[in-house]
Amino acid sequence: MELGVALNPSESGGVSGRLVELARLAEERGLALVVVDSSGAADRAQNKSDTKLGREGDSSDAHLRTAVMDPWTAVAWLAGKTGRISLGVHLQDVVGSSPSDASVPYRSVVAKAAESLEALAPGRIITDSAAWVNAPHDASAEELAALAEGGRPVVVPVDSASEVERLAALSEAGSVASRRQRPLAARSRRRPGIEYDSVPQSLVDDAVEPGDPGYRGVASNYLRGGAPGLVLRPKTAQEVADALSFARRHTHLPLGIRSAGHGVSGRSTNKGGIVVDVGRMNAITVLDATERLVRIGPGATWKQVSAALHPHGWALGSGDYGGVGVGGLATAGGIGLLGRAHGLTIDHLRAVEMVLADGRHIRASAEEHPELFWAVRGAGANFGVGTAFEFQVDEVGQVGYAQLGLFTTDIAQALTDFGKIVSQAPRDTTVFLITGRPRQGNWNIQLLGIVDNPDPDIIVERLTPFAQIGTLTQQQVVVTPYAGVMGSAADVGPEGHSGFGDPVSRSAFLPELTSEFARDAADLLRTGPVYFFELRAMGGAIAEVPADATAFPHRTSAFQVTAMGGNHDNLNKVWDPLRHHFDGLYLSFETDPRPERLHDAFPPQVLNRLREVKRRYDPDNLFRDNFNIDPHPDLSATSADAREK
Incomplete structure (x- = not known):
């Protein structure tokens, strides 16, 4: 009493x-x-x-x-x-x-x-x-x-x-x-439907409930507001298994898996459900210096990884921001600023340690569970919780890192020029373009790029064509280790993230940046719903990996395109007319939850193969809250979706 x-x-x-x-x-x-x-x-x-x-x-x-x-x-x-x-x-x-x-x-x-x-x-x-x-x-x-x-x-x-x-x-x-x-x-703030008093003993001390003092720091992620009913924070693979055992008793609730919480699309938070946060599993270990083989925990950030690899003269290409966690990127793709020179992040993955839905702790590689290893590289959120990743990293010395600001009154021409320059650029050069709504008829453009070469003259030679797509207003080009690029990211302190609302984003792969696409993209930007628009250059080493080597099938695309807005319906109205230019989408930057997006992300043969893997390793569909690959889909509904498309 x-x-x-x-x-x-x-x-x-x-x-x-x-x-x-x-x-x-x-x-x-x-x-x-x-x-x-x-x-x-x-x-x-x-x-x-x-x-x-x-x-x-x-x-x-x-x-x-x-x-x-x-x-x-x-x-x-x-x-x-x-x-x-x-x-x-x-x-x-x-x-x-x-x-x-x-x-x-x-x-x-x-x-x-x-x-x-x-x-x-x-x-x-x-x-x-x-x-x-x-x-x-x-x-x-x-x-x-x-x-x-x-x-x-x-x-x-x-x-x-x-x-x-x-x-x-x-x-x-x-x-x-x-x-x-x-x-x-x-x-008194506990959410209905959660057996709080039966949280596994191994997780009790670090679990966070809505009424706990530390709740604000774990409720949201980088972009998305959240209000989970319980956040479990395992520190070992066995504790991850304990967390999933608890989650299996709560399949009526959303389940989020979080490494560092930066994903645009990932449901690393939710409302009223359970979040398994592996952020404390962040160890970085060199396994074999001769082979440049390293083992990295899912909770490490790319800033931490680059700092640990730098003394060896190594680097591992990631995205464009060092605060992102390893777990999400290492299972989705990793289209980064070293992409054209060294490929996707997943192209360097040699093995992954995982806890499966049934609690088993396994190691997947080309020799062990090879089908699971194939699926994890591109669709990993559907098959288990990665507890460690083994990467073979690259020798990377000093690089040229550029941040250029430009403006133009003709965004269509600037996009067209950008596409031509990227297509002619050597593979050591990767440049991303960011723009948004016009201001008084002018578009501001930001270019982020890396030239994987320490020679200042070569760096200037590579970047000069890009600086001519508009009027140059700002330039900062430095010769730095890759760790210097990733190191500019802010660390997430004990107060955690403070995201709010729900990000609204659309993503696609663009085979070629034609003048027709540039014109349509300009129209999209003029209408107003899109406040952020990005083109990530691909090609080079990314395209050299066979399309069927991983569950990331869109190897021959020239660009990955992202558009962000504030409203799903308004964004769809201006985005859908551009779909005929695209060939697939990148799920990491997509927030449209409709099941048909899976058909954009994975061609039929890839999706069928993924379903087979899902049936073997997660037949009860525990991992279902991040663009779910249903192991037992309603075929009639799938056919109807295909007819609508």
Whole structure:
């Protein structure tokens, strides 16, 4: 039986007197909750308001201001004067009706007050009286026990230390075992459908629930807001297996797998579901210096990887930002700034250690589980959780790294010129183009590029044609190790990510950048829904790998195209007319969740082969929340999708 106390500031000497003494005593004696009696505060506020009205006439705003502030002041004060006990105040009592009611003035202020109080006392504040049961002041032990049978704490009004002591003697909350469990405020925020009390023992200490102080830091990812019901943070392969065992008991909920949380499309967070965060599995080890073979944990970032490889004179091509985690990129593709010179990230993968849906820990390579190894390189999110990746890295010395800013009044011509220059560039040169909406008829263009050569003259020679696609407004070209390129990324601190909303992005592979595509892309940019547009140059070493060597089939494309906007429907209206230019899509930058996108990402023979692998290694479809390859698809629905296309 958990018991709490209700304190009325107007009857306890105010927030600076007996109220604090009684709250501290309740905490010291192990009670579960202190509730500020909002109705009493409201009564007092009403009396003050009546007096003021008698002096100054009608002033409803003054009444609201007094009624709203007193409970918050009391709870905030108690939060500062106590250390861990949960504190309750009912928002409906504070504002006089539901805070979401449109008729309530300043409801956004009330919501912000609740958010601020949570930031000041994380995991301790309860704002819904449904989390507890009220009992009369003189309730007997038997009556309290009966009220507690529903599983909620029972709150009793008190006004003296002896009354607090009586409740402490009756409450099991005074035991050591009870004190070790999460505070009531944290438990009150648990999401329905999750067996929180059956989290595997190996994961309990590091698990994060919605009411925990560290929840904000793990709820969202880089671009996407989230509100998962539980985040599990394994540190070993066995703990990953334990996490998946727990997830198998919760298949009614979303399941996200997270390495560093930077993916545009990846569901590394969700709402109300489970997230398995392998970010702490970030070790980087040289296995064989002669063969340049390294073993990397999924939670390492490419910034960390490049820094670890640099002393050896090595590099491993990744994307264009060092803050991205290894796990997502190493299973999707990895179209990066070393791509034309050294290929995709997955082209360097020699083995992967995985925990499968059934908890087995295996190693997949060309010799062991070869079909799974094929599938992981391009569609890995569907088959298991990678716990370590073995890469054969490249010898890479100093490179030329360029950041160029340009503007143009003719974006179609600039895109056409860019396409021609890329097609003629040596394979040691990889350049990405970024632009967006025009401003007063001008387009700003940013070029990011690497020339895999330490000679300044060669670097300038390679880059000069690109600098002529518009009027050059900014240039920064440096000779640096690859670690210097990746090292500019910001580290994710203990506060975690702070993404919000849902990114809206479309992705495609472009076989050739024709003048017709450039014209249509210019029209897309003029319409307004697209605020970010990127062309990533491919070709070179990427195209030299056979299309069937991995589950990444689009080897001969010249570019990967990404467009981002703020609304799915608006983006579809301007993106769909360009589809006839494309041949496939890159799932890492795609947020359209419709099943037919799989047919764009994987040609029929590739998708059929992936389904066979899925049936063997994840027949019950545990890994289903990131562009799911259903092992048992509805063939009639698939046929209908194909006819619509």
